[in-house]
Amino acid sequence: MEKKLFSVLQDDLSVCFVTGSPNVALHHIFPGKGRRKGCEKYGFVVSLEPRWHNMSSYSVHAVPNAGLDLVLKQKAQKCFEERYGTRKEFIQEFGKSYL
DSSP: OOOOOOSSSSSSSTTTTTTSOOEEEEEEEEEEEEHHHHHHHOOOOOEEEEHTSSSTTTTTTTSSHHHHHHHHHHHHHHHHHHTOOOOOHHHHHHSSSOO
């Protein structure tokens, strides 16, 4: 049985967060061991066209912690701090602050 994922940043995971294209890959905003589950727990996932995900020099995986990748991390952290816990708790869960 497939997991039902949700996003706190995007209403419709069937289209790209950036372009609206239906050609998408699911992106977990925070990388690293154990963080994938946290992303799924809190809804820190978005759908991205392959070129925005990992198929270009400007993709979130090619340029970590900058550009779109940093924007997504900052939005997710703000959401966490508004809905789920403190900055200290965010850092415990995801490794560091992006704000």
